[in-house]
Amino acid sequence: MALDFVAPLATWLAATPLSALIGEVAWIVPAVQSLHILAISVVVAGVFLIDLRLLGAFGESDGIAAYTRRYLPWVWWALAVLLVTGAIMIVSEPVRALRNTTFVVKMVLIVVAVTLTGATQRPLKADPDFWRDHKTRARALALASLTVWVAVIACGRWIAYTQDPGA
Numbered sequence: 652m653a654l655d656f657v658a659p660l661a662t663w664l665a666a667t668p669l670s671a672l673i674g675e676v677a678w679i680v681p682a683v684q685s686l687h688i689l690a691i692s693v694v695v696a697g698v699f700l701i702d703l704r705l706l707g708a709f710g711e712s713d714g715i716a717a718y719t720r721r722y723l724p725w726v727w728w729a730l731a732v733l734l735v736t737g738a739i740m741i742v743s744e745p746v747r748a749l750r751n752t753t754f755v756v757k758m759v760l761i762v763v764a765v766t767l768t769g770a771t772q773r774p775l776k777a778d779p780d781f782w783r784d785h786k787t788r789a790r791a792l793a794l795a796s797l798t799v800w801v802a803v804i805a806c807g808r809w810i811a812y813t814q815d816p817g818a
């Protein structure tokens with residue numbers, strides 16, 4: 652996929668003073684990348700703890716609602732950090748990200764992953780024991796969520812190796 656339709660946006664972003672500034676100041680991109688990776692570890696830790704608990708791997712003494720209350724606020728804040736740091740990386744090298752099929756796949760997968768994680772939290776508001784009473788659905792949701800979050804990470808790393816030849 653050539654992603655030609657985003658070419659004007661990528662070209663415009665690349666010509667902005669902000670993009671030039673980020674490219675000129677040597678520490679900005681490494682610092683932002685480091686923050687991106689730290690935030691990934693927070694998202695992964697939170698999501699894995701919740702999903703492994705949903706799968707029944709450990710922690711039976713605490714209900715799933717206790718896990719989501721404890722870890723999901725961290726996940727949502729870390730996602731906000733990922734959005735901001737990811738946006739800065741895009742502005743620094745817009746063509747590299749925006750005209751990259753793997754980047755687009757990653758964005759779609761993030762929407763799916765966030766939807767699955769949100770679907771874990773939603774029924775607990777009305778009934779904190781909902782997942783204890785729906786174990787099969789809980790396991791299916793946890794497996795889907797783990798798979799999609801791992802795919803998001805793989806795509807994030809893969810962007811560097813799938814530059815669009817037409818870009």
Ligand code: HEM
Nearest residue numbers: 684691694733734737738740741748803804807808810811
């Ligand atoms: C929410 C919006 C996000 C945006 C806009 C975004 C954007 C980006 C961009 C532009 C890169 C640089 C890719 C490159 O040039 O090689 C990157 C790297 C990466 N992202 Fe994200 N990202 C976001 C969220 C996430 C999430 C939720 C995860 C996983 C939980 C993630 C995992 C990664 C990984 C593993 C890398 C490679 C880091 C490295 O090896 O240096 N990103 N992201």
